[in-house]
Amino acid sequence: xxxxxxxxxxxxxxxxxxxxxxxxxxxxxxxxxxxxxxxxxxxxxxxxxxxxxxxxxxxxxxxxxxxxxxxxxxxxxxxxxxxxxxxxxxxxxxxxxxxxxxxxxxxxxxxxxxxxxxxxxxxxxxxxxxxxxxxxxxxxxxxxxxxxxxxxxxxxxxxxxxxxxxxxxxxxxxxxxxxxxxxxxxxxxxxxxxxxxxxxxxxxxxxxxxxxxxxxxxxxxxxxxxxxxxxxxxxxxxxxxxxxxxxxxxxxxxxxxxxxxxxxxxxxxxxxxxxxxxxxxxxxxxxxxxxxxxxxxxxxxxxxxxxxxxxxxxx
Amino acid sequence: xxxxxxxxxxxxxxxxxxxxxxxxxxxxxxxxxxxxxxxxxxxxxxxxxxxxxxxxxxxxxxxxxxxxxxxxxxxxxxxxxxxxxxxxxxxxxxxxxxxxxxxxxxxxxxxxxxxxxxxxxxxxxxxxxxxxxxxxxxxxxxxxxxxxxxxxxxxxxxxxxxxxxxxxxxxxxxxxxxxxxxxxxxxxxxxxxxxxxxxxxxxxxxxxxxxxxxxxxxxxxxxxxxxxxxxxxxxxxxxxxxxxxx
Numbered sequence: 001x002x003x004x005x006x007x008x009x010x011x012x013x014x015x016x017x018x019x020x021x022x023x024x025x026x027x028x029x030x031x032x033x034x035x036x037x038x039x040x041x042x043x044x045x046x047x048x049x050x051x052x053x054x055x056x057x058x059x060x061x062x063x064x065x066x067x068x069x070x071x072x073x074x075x076x077x078x079x080x081x082x083x084x085x086x087x088x089x090x091x092x093x094x095x096x097x098x099x100x101x102x103x104x105x106x107x108x109x110x111x112x113x114x115x116x117x118x119x120x121x122x123x124x125x126x127x128x129x130x131x132x133x134x135x136x137x138x139x140x141x142x143x144x145x146x147x148x149x150x151x152x153x154x155x156x157x158x159x160x161x162x163x164x165x166x167x168x169x170x171x172x173x174x175x176x177x178x179x180x181x182x183x184x185x186x187x188x189x190x191x192x193x194x195x196x197x198x199x200x201x202x203x204x205x206x207x208x209x210x211x212x213x214x215x216x217x218x219x220x221x222x223x224x225x226x227x228x229x230x231x232x233x234x235x236x237x238x239x240x241x242x243x244x245x246x247x248x249x250x251x252x253x254x255x256x257x258x259x260x261x262x263x264x265x266x267x268x269x270x271x272x273x274x275x276x277x278x279x280x281x282x283x284x285x286x287x288x289x290x291x292x293x294x295x296x297x298x299x300x301x302x303x304x305x306x307x308x309x310x311x312x313x314x315x
Numbered sequence: 316x317x318x319x320x321x322x323x324x325x326x327x328x329x330x331x332x333x334x335x336x337x338x339x340x341x342x343x344x345x346x347x348x349x350x351x352x353x354x355x356x357x358x359x360x361x362x363x364x365x366x367x368x369x370x371x372x373x374x375x376x377x378x379x380x381x382x383x384x385x386x387x388x389x390x391x392x393x394x395x396x397x398x399x400x401x402x403x404x405x406x407x408x409x410x411x412x413x414x415x416x417x418x419x420x421x422x423x424x425x426x427x428x429x430x431x432x433x434x435x436x437x438x439x440x441x442x443x444x445x446x447x448x449x450x451x452x453x454x455x456x457x458x459x460x461x462x463x464x465x466x467x468x469x470x471x472x473x474x475x476x477x478x479x480x481x482x483x484x485x486x487x488x489x490x491x492x493x494x495x496x497x498x499x500x501x502x503x504x505x506x507x508x509x510x511x512x513x514x515x516x517x518x519x520x521x522x523x524x525x526x527x528x529x530x531x532x533x534x535x536x537x538x539x540x541x542x543x544x545x546x547x548x549x550x551x552x553x554x555x556x557x558x559x560x561x
Contacts, residue, residue, distance in 0.1 A: 001437070061432075061433075062430050062431050062432055062451075063429070063430065063431015063432075063433075063446065063447075063448070063450070063451025063452055063453075064429065064430045064431050064451045064452065065430070067410065067428070067429075067430045068430055070409070070410035070411065070412075070428055070430060071409035071410050071430060071432070072409075073409070073410060073411050074317045074318075074408060074409050074410060074411050076317075076318050077317045077318045077319075077405075077406040077407075077408075078317055078406060078407050078408055078409045078434075079407070080407065080409040080432065080434055081409035081410075084409065129407075129434070132403075132407070133403075133407075133437055133438055134403065134438075134440065134514050134515070134516075135437070135438065135439065135440035135514065136437070205513040205514075206440070206511050206513060206514065208379075210510075210511050210512070210513055211510060211511055212379055212381070212390070212392060212510070213508045213509075213510060213522055213524065214333075214379060214381040214388075214390055214524070214525075215381075216524070217381035217382040217386070217387070217388050217390075217525070218381050218382025218383055218386065218387060219381070219382065219383070220379050220380070220381045221379065221380050221381075222377065222378075222379060222380075223378045223379055223380045223389060224338075224377070224378035225377065226343075226372075226375035226376050226377055227368075227372075227375070228368075229367050229368055229369055230367075230369070231369060231370075231372070231375075231445070232369075232371070232436075232445045232446050232448075233436075233442040233445065236433065236436060236437075236446070237436070237437070237442070304437070304440075305440040305441075305511065305514070306439075306440065306441065306442035309377055309394065309441075309442060310377075
């Protein structure tokens with residue numbers, strides 16, 4: 001599948017942003033994070049900026065961005081529409097929570113719970129857009145939803161550890177945030193490895209034979225394509241990444257995105273002050289590069305059944 | 316509304332005879348011609364006369380080889396929207412632009428509501444939907460709704476443009492929801508099938524498989540001799556032959 005940069009950026013940024021809002025709500029409500037106004041401004045600020053930038057980016061690839069408001073109407077059947085509705089709905093409890101936190105120095109358990117649930121639901125809806133597409137077997141599987149949640153959690157937790165280290169240098173419970181980030185990064189790596197194992201070992205039920213119904217005669221292969229040049233279908237759905245490149249990119253995603261950041265966060269616990277901030281900043285940058293690489297691969301490695309009509313032997 | 320309507324008894328669709336299709340592309344060309352001025356017009360082209368022509372088509376003709384050697388076959392394979400009974404292209408649409416008509420099962424796009432997110436083209440396993448990057452909306456086969464219900468046309472012309480154009484009668488149009496319709500009977504008689512049944516989209520369009528090939532051709536009555544060896548025996552024709560051979 002064609003990896004559109006706007007969608008890669010959108011899913012990565014909004015995933016991290018929503019999980020950052022959820023973690024702020026959680027740790028605030030549990031009393032682990034103090035309702036410090038500066039932490040509130042920066043923490044919720046980064047969350048809202050990431051989420052809003054992601055949502056705006058997602059409209060860049062539309063043919064008619066000015067009609068994007070129509071996408072809120074079909075939540076009964078469409079995961080894309082549900083994602084739109086949930087993404088905006090999350091702003092309400094998260095925004096109220098941010099106002100309470102920053103201006104009144106307090107938090108609210110009901111608003112926190114609502115923020116957490118809606119943030120998780122939004123990221124889940126993003127994942128379900130892909131996981132519900134039966135023509136793409138590498139998306140329509142049980143690994144995609146936990147992967148989106150875990151990758152969002154890993155980014156959100158790393159951002160929160162960095163933000164807190166900058167804003168509250170004397171914070172007593174850094175260890176909770178750091179371990180949350182390390183565990184989230186570890187789980188994200190495991191989830192991704194499990195996903196790659198799955199897509200390497202399984203195949204789509206669709207074949208050139210089932211796509212044409214000519215299997216009774218024998219093995220089916222393309223003799224002549226409909227047109228001499230590439231068409232929309234091939235440009236959009238026929239994108240293929242060389243296997244050797246895919247392996248290298250997987251290693252980059254795994255190392256830069258999760259393994260190295262987890263080690264850096266661990267090292268940050270052993271030092272303090274600006275050294276810790278520097279290590280956490282490096283972890284955040286590595287995680288961002290790794291997550292974007294992973295998201296690019298998520299598209300580039302996905303194969304669509306329409307390619308079976310254009311000479312692919314498997315989808 | 317992108318929720319699907321209750322299953323309609325009427326299921327308009329195409330039946331394509333893979334035994335007869337000669338791969339001439341006339342159906343695709345007539346489709347392009349009609350629909351460039353029809354309901355979903357324009358069907359945009361880019362660089363049409365240049366080195367890399369590209370454009371929107373509702374119907375594309377692939378050619379496959381199946382099997383090996385003498386048992387193998389070359390099969391011309393036209394493919395357009397299947398007007399599925401459970402079209403995921405409709406349910407994934409976030410805006411309500413995609414819909415399946417309750418009255419006849421035709422799947423259409425309301426181009427005034429389409430935001431051009433392309434998700435429906437991802438949801439279609441058959442590649443029936445194409446994005447028109449000039450119009451910014453999704454285009455697809457309309458089963459020529461502007462022909463089949465068009466009372467200004469002669470009744471015999473009220474069929475999709477692809478069916479009207481086929482010079483060998485490999486394309487049939489009708490109600491596949493009606494067991495007694497000619498198309499349904501053709502499907503029953505010839506063992507017609509839908510594509511990629513494992514995905515569960517339940518396509519309405521059906522394909523008739525190629526008939527088994529014959530080991531020997533029947534006698535056509537033509538001479539097996541090279542024409543050069545044939546000289547008229549005698550008389551007037553012999554005189555004409557000599558005159559013309561001079």
